[in-house]
């Protein structure tokens with residue numbers, strides 16, 4: 001991936017859990033698309049969901 005290219009992903013607000021289409025930049029910045037000022041709940045912290053970021057899952061043995 002060329003430097004400066006953003007990756008389209010989906011991010012979740014850490015404040016209220018709302019999911020947004022977002023851009024992930026090479027430096028790790030996550031910017032929701034269309035919500036330049038952050039979430040509607042005024043949180044500006046997001047995490048990528050459903051992407052390549054490792055997610056801790058509870059393993060259940062069935």
Ligand SMILES: [Zn+2]
Pocket residue numbers: 013014015016017018039040041042043
């Ligand atoms: Zn929120």
